[in-house]
Amino acid sequence: MEGGAPPRPRRWRSAAIVLALALPGLVALAIHAARYWPFIADDALISLRYADRLLAGEGLTWTAGERVEGYSNLLWVLGCAALGLLRVDLIDAARILGALGIGGAIVCVAAWERDAGWPGRLGGAIGGLAVALTGAAAVWAIGGLEQPLVALLLALAVVSARPLAEDVPSARLALPAGALGLLCLTRPDGALLAGLVGLGLLLARGPSRPSLGLVLRLGLPSIAAVAGQLAFRLAYYGDHLPNTARAKLALTAERLASGWSYVSEGATWLWPLVALALCALWRPRRSAWLWAAPLVGWLAYVIFIGGDIFPGRRHLVPAVALLGFAIASGATRLLGSRRAARLGGPLCALALAWQARLSAGDPANQSAIDERWEWEGEVVGRLLHDAFADAQPLVAVDPAGCIPYFSRLPALDMLGLNDRYLATHPPPGFGEGWLGHELGDGDYVWSRRPDMIVLCGPRGGAGACFLSGRQLLDRADFKDAYGLVTFEGRGPRTLRSKIWTRRDGAIGVRVDDAGVIVVPGFLLTGKKVVATLDDEGRIGAAIPAGGRAALRLPEAEGPGWSVDVDASGPARARIVRGKVEVRAEGEALHLRGLRVERVGGG
Numbered sequence: 001m002e003g004g005a006p007p008r009p010r011r012w013r014s015a016a017i018v019l020a021l022a023l024p025g026l027v028a029l030a031i032h033a034a035r036y037w038p039f040i041a042d043d044a045l046i047s048l049r050y051a052d053r054l055l056a057g058e059g060l061t062w063t064a065g066e067r068v069e070g071y072s073n074l075l076w077v078l079g080c081a082a083l084g085l086l087r088v089d090l091i092d093a094a095r096i097l098g099a100l101g102i103g104g105a106i107v108c109v110a111a112w113e114r115d116a117g118w119p120g121r122l123g124g125a126i127g128g129l130a131v132a133l134t135g136a137a138a139v140w141a142i143g144g145l146e147q148p149l150v151a152l153l154l155a156l157a158v159v160s161a162r163p164l165a166e167d168v169p170s171a172r173l174a175l176p177a178g179a180l181g182l183l184c185l186t187r188p189d190g191a192l193l194a195g196l197v198g199l200g201l202l203l204a205r206g207p208s209r210p211s212l213g214l215v216l217r218l219g220l221p222s223i224a225a226v227a228g229q230l231a232f233r234l235a236y237y238g239d240h241l242p243n244t245a246r247a248k249l250a251l252t253a254e255r256l257a258s259g260w261s262y263v264s265e266g267a268t269w270l271w272p273l274v275a276l277a278l279c280a281l282w283r284p285r286r287s288a289w290l291w292a293a294p295l296v297g298w299l300a301y302v303i304f305i306g307g308d309i310f311p312g313r314r315h316l317v318p319a320v321a322l323l324g325f326a327i328a329s330g331a332t333r334l335l336g337s338r339r340a341a342r343l344g345g346p347l348c349a350l351a352l353a354w355q356a357r358l359s360a361g362d363p364a365n366q367s368a369i370d371e372r373w374e375w376e377g378e379v380v381g382r383l384l385h386d387a388f389a390d391a392q393p394l395v396a397v398d399p400a401g402c403i404p405y406f407s408r409l410p411a412l413d414m415l416g417l418n419d420r421y422l423a424t425h426p427p428p429g430f431g432e433g434w435l436g437h438e439l440g441d442g443d444y445v446w447s448r449r450p451d452m453i454v455l456c457g458p459r460g461g462a463g464a465c466f467l468s469g470r471q472l473l474d475r476a477d478f479k480d481a482y483g484l485v486t487f488e489g490r491g492p493r494t495l496r497s498k499i500w501t502r503r504d505g506a507i508g509v510r511v512d513d514a515g516v517i518v519v520p521g522f523l524l525t526g527k528k529v530v531a532t533l534d535d536e537g538r539i540g541a542a543i544p545a546g547g548r549a550a551l552r553l554p555e556a557e558g559p560g561w562s563v564d565v566d567a568s569g570p571a572r573a574r575i576v577r578g579k580v581e582v583r584a585e586g587e588a589l590h591l592r593g594l595r596v597e598r599v600g601g602g
Contacts, residue, residue: 017121018110018124019107021111021122021125022103022109022110022111022125025106025109025110025129025130026103026107028129028132028133029099029106029137029141032133032138032359033099033138033142035138035369036139036142036143036365037142038142038375039142039143039369039372040091040142040144041144042374042377042401043310043417044144044401045091045401045402046071046400046401046404046405046417046418047071047076047077047080047094047144047145048090048144049062050062050077051078051080051081051090052084052405052408055084059236060077060236062404062413062418063410064410065410066420067236067238068237068243068418069233069237069242070244070417070418070419072242072244073149074186075186076145076146079097079149080093083096094144098141098143098144098145100152101150101151101152102138102140102141102151102317103141105148105151105155105321106324107128108152108159109128109324109325109328110124110127111124112127112159112162112325112329113329113332116332119332119335120328120332122331123331123332123335124332126331126348127328127329127331130276130323130324130352131320131321131324133352133355133359134270134316134359135269135313135359135362135365135368136266136314136317136319136320137317137321138312138359138365139311139314140317143368145310147314147315147317149186150183150186150187150190150317150318153182153190154183154197154318154321154322155321155324155325156176157175157176157179157183158176158290158322160172160175161201161218161290162287162290164176164201165200165204165286165287166204167205176218177219177220177221177222178221180193180197180198180219180221180222181222181224183222184221184225184229185225185229188229188242188245191226192297192298193318194219194222195219196293196294196298197290197294198215198218199289200291200293200294201214201215201218201290202215203286203293204287204289243416243420246424247416247422247423247439248417248435248436250430251304251431252432254306254431254432254433255304255306255431255435256303256304258306258307259303259306259307260303262302262303262306262307262308262315263302263303263316266319269358269359269362270358271358272355272358273327273355276326276347276348276351277327277330280326280329280330280333281330282333284329288326288329290325291322291326294318295319295322295323295326298318298322299319302319306435309434309435309437311371312365312367331348334347335348373402373458374399374401374402376459376495377403377405378402378492379458379489379491379492379493380402380403380406380454380460380489380495381402381403381405381406381407381408381458382407382489382491382492383488383489383490383491383497383533384452385406386537387522387533387539388409389408391507392410392506393409393410393451393452393505393506394410394411394448394449394451394506395407395411395412395450395451395452395454396411396448396452396453396454396468397412398454398455398456398465398466398468398469399454399456399457399458400415400417403454403458412445412448414453414466415436415437415439417436417439422439422441427441438467439467440466440467440468440469440471441467441468441471442469442472442474449505451501451508452500452501452502452505453469453500453501454497454499455500459496459498460498460499460500481504482500483501483525483551484498484525485498485500485522485523486525486529486530487499487532488530488532490532490533508520509523509553509555515597515598516597517555517595517596518594518596519551520539520540521539521540521567521590522539522540523541523551524541524549524550524580525541525551526548526549527547528544529542529548530542534590538592539592540567540590541590541591542588543571543582543583543584543589544584545586545587545588546583547583548582548583548584549581551579553575553596555578556578557577557578560598560599561597561598562596562598563575563594564594564595565591565594566592566593566595567592568589568592569584569587569588569589569590570584570587570589571583571584571585571589572585573594582594
């Protein structure tokens with residue numbers, strides 16, 4: 001069948017060989033990723049909130065009200081939502097896609113030199129194993145964000161474009177072109193990678209009219225994807241840029257320095273693999289441009305945007321996949337002759353072993369083991385949902401992923417990733433601070449009258465970590481409107497969170513038509529008093545035996561007031577100078593609420 005498609009049995013045999021070559025890398029990936037379990041990024045839960053609301057019929061939105069594109073991974077959000085339609089838990093869906101993405105990239109790397117005999121096959125296996133040994137690949141196989149899908153589509157485009165680069169007569173354009181088009185829908189900067197792969201193809205073939213025409217045809221799906229998403233963005237969100245770009249991008253010396261440090265430190269912790277990859281420059285084939293051009297271009301871009309703040313150096317995931325191709329080629333060169341193999345085999349084994357050791361000690365990877373606070377947000381979020389789902393209070397948060405995702409309540413992102421006003425009104429010095437955490441405006445947050453404010457992490461607190469919170473606490477009238485309530489969630493584990501709660505908001509004190517002041521019990525605070533749910537799922541204040549809880553009630557100033565207590569046990573209540581106080585009489589009790597009304601003539 002010379003000049004035609006290979007027979008089907010041969011295709012199956014080739015696929016089976018590639019999977020066998022990838023198997024060591026896939027096994028190593030599973031073992032390596034298990035080290036970081038159950039890490040999940042807070043921003044992953046932002047994306048999953050969009051997917052969750054889409055499934056609930058609320059559209060591609062983060063919260064009710066103004067539509068804001070606070071994600072930068074459209075295809076990832078849609079993919080997670082698609083699995084959600086099949087009743088897969090969305091966090092599980094993100095992990096499934098992550099594992100498939102990195103695993104698929106390893107398979108592509110393993111296939112890179114499959115036609116170079118046993119040295120190429122062994123080189124491909126070494127390249128796939130090298131990818132699996134990096135922290136970037138292992139952390140983000142489970143971390144919940146879109147980089148694994150980027151790596152898969154990029155690797156698929158590179159490996160399937162190789163016949164085009166080498167001018168194989170039977171080469172087909174559809175697969176690499178489609179992969180690059182989907183890459184552009186996965187991240188906005190996927191268009192950069194698509195362009196860099198096109199540049200690599202042009203450099204591999206040499207500049208000519210046929211080559212330019214081929215590259216143009218390769219890029220048509222990418223152009224269509226970018227144009228289509230731009231049209232959707234303008235129509236649906238009324239903006240030509242994702243809100244994430246406005247919230248993070250800044251061209252400053254600090255960003256460039258941070259980006260350089262990000263890439264150079266990453267290379268330091270990957271030096272054995274970099275050394276193996278450099279062997280690919282020994283008599284390289286022209287198809288090497290397919291991985292070299294996007295690798296250099298992507299690293300320059302990562303420096304330009306200032307790197308990233310997440311564990312595992314997630315922006316190096318595409319670079320690691322490309323590095324895998326270089327390692328496959330380099331190992332193939334080292335193993336290409338019997339004499340070279342005597343030295344090359346042990347060198348490859350030593351490099352892989354050393355990389356495994358470095359990955360275990362890399363602080364960027366260790367941080368993925370240490371970072372578990374998103375699961376604290378699960379406890380707080382589920383408590384707020386169970387307590388206030390009917391009232392639908394507005395919750396202002398610094399952690400914009402975990403608490404909004406698990407609570408499913410209306411939310412205000414005080415760091416601006418999901419808020420257009422904050423993203424379009426940056427403070428002075430924007431671009432000189434911590435990436436993604438510089439935005440804020442206390443007056444704006446105050447004007448939104450949030451019912452609850454969670455500062456810093458899910459545990460909350462009296463102090464602030466970021467600009468909006470600091471400016472709120474500086475207001476002279478803040479503590480007149482808000483009280484610090486200690487909430488205790490008890491599922492799936494026990495955790496306390498100190499949340500500033502508005503006294504007169506959707507869940508606060510209200511005065512009914514008869515002039516009775518209705519006071520939710522959870523607003524009362526005191527020593528060892530926590531707001532929690534009772535056995536019937538009702539929110540209130542848990543008061544220890546003999547303990548007291550109190551709340552300032554300006555509405556009840558002056559004499560002549562009575563208090564009716566709704567509690568699980570005997571309690572004594574009184575009002576002194578506008579302050580209502582409840583004491584547990586003899587046993588611990590759960591205070592659900594108070595009714596305060598004027599008696600007599602006052």
